[in-house]
Amino acid sequence: WCLRLFPAFLFCWLTQKKWESLNFRQTRLFLKLDDFFWRERLSRLALPYGIKGSLECRTCVVIGNGFSIKNTSLGSIINKYDVVFLNDAPVRGYEDDVGNKTSMRLFYPESASSNPTLHNEPETLMVLVPFKLQDLRWLKEILYNEKRIRKGFWKPPPLIWLGDPSKIRVLDPHFLHQTAERLLHIPVHSSRQKPVHPTTGILAVFIALNYCDVVHIAGFGYPQSNNQKHPIHYYGYDTMRSMKNSYHDLNHEAVALKKLEDAGAILYLHPHL
Known part of the structure; x- marks a missing residue:
């Protein structure tokens, strides 16, 4: 029986590799009910090749954590x-500058708030961005109330999470890959000792460009790197010095945002450098 099965398995594996080489495979096969009512955008094209334009224009704004807002x-x-995209940053107390509408929040364990209800609406989607295996393990332990493993994080994540489990989503790594490769041109198979990853802010911009008709941004842009004491967020006390050992290349991302702005793909809501 095993010998009869093996040739079929081998054929399937070889065929899969051929399909992958053609880059035909997508992340999802069917439209969902939500898609039918145009609550999401699967394409930048109109019918018959996409559903863009099937209803009114969908406007999105991506709010970064930067001091500029x-x-x-x-x-x-x-x-x-x-639609309002945010990182997992505070809203309460900062409503005058960032509003209080939270459609979708991108977070990872180290940035997670133990009580998301303090800064979110009931329908806010909490989107985990998995940068490493421990991130998915953390989510599983939180949701199933399993023993927490604390190793492997650069900052202790919350051990208790009081959000609504039905509002949690896990971002397909496809978007991280495409943001790094297509937008930032970062080698995803780098031999560098210290890897470089997209920030959740630039990732949210790329997601918005895939799913929205109009994309505006605010809160992006950091102070000049020679000013190490300047605050970097609209909240808290972190300064440029805290970004010294970061896994992100902020200058590289600034160049990418400038190209998107010059191309008319995004529009800033405030003056910026």
Whole structure:
């Protein structure tokens, strides 16, 4: 029986490799009910090759954590967008600048808030961005109340998470790969001792460009790197010095955002460098 099965398995494996080499495979086969009502965008094309334009224009805004949004009073404007993307940063107390509408939050264990309900609406989707195997393991342990493993994190993640499990999603690594390779041109198979990964902010911009008709951004841009004491977030006390050993290349991302802006793909809501 095993000998009869093996040739079929080998044929399947070889065929799979051929398909992968053609880059035909996609992450999902069927439209969901939500897609039918145009709550998501699967393509930048109209029918018959995509569903874009099947209903009214979908506007999205991506809010970064940068100090540049502080004291901008953009909150009321941000709340008017159809979809608001945020990183896992505080909203309460900063509503004047960042609004209080939270459609989708990108987070990883080290950035997670133990009580997401403090800064989110009930329908906010919490999207885990898995940078490493421990991230998925952390989520499983949280959801199934298993013994927590604390090793493998650069900062202790919360051991208790009070959010709604039905609102958790895990981002397909396809988007991390495409952000790194197509937008930032970062080698994904690098021999460098220290890897470079996209920030969740630039990742959210790439996701929005895939799913939205209009993409505006705010809160992106860091101070000049020679000013190590300048705050980098609209909240807290972190400065540019804290980015010294980061896994991100902020200058590289700034160049990518400038190219998107020059191409008209994104629009800033406030002045920036």
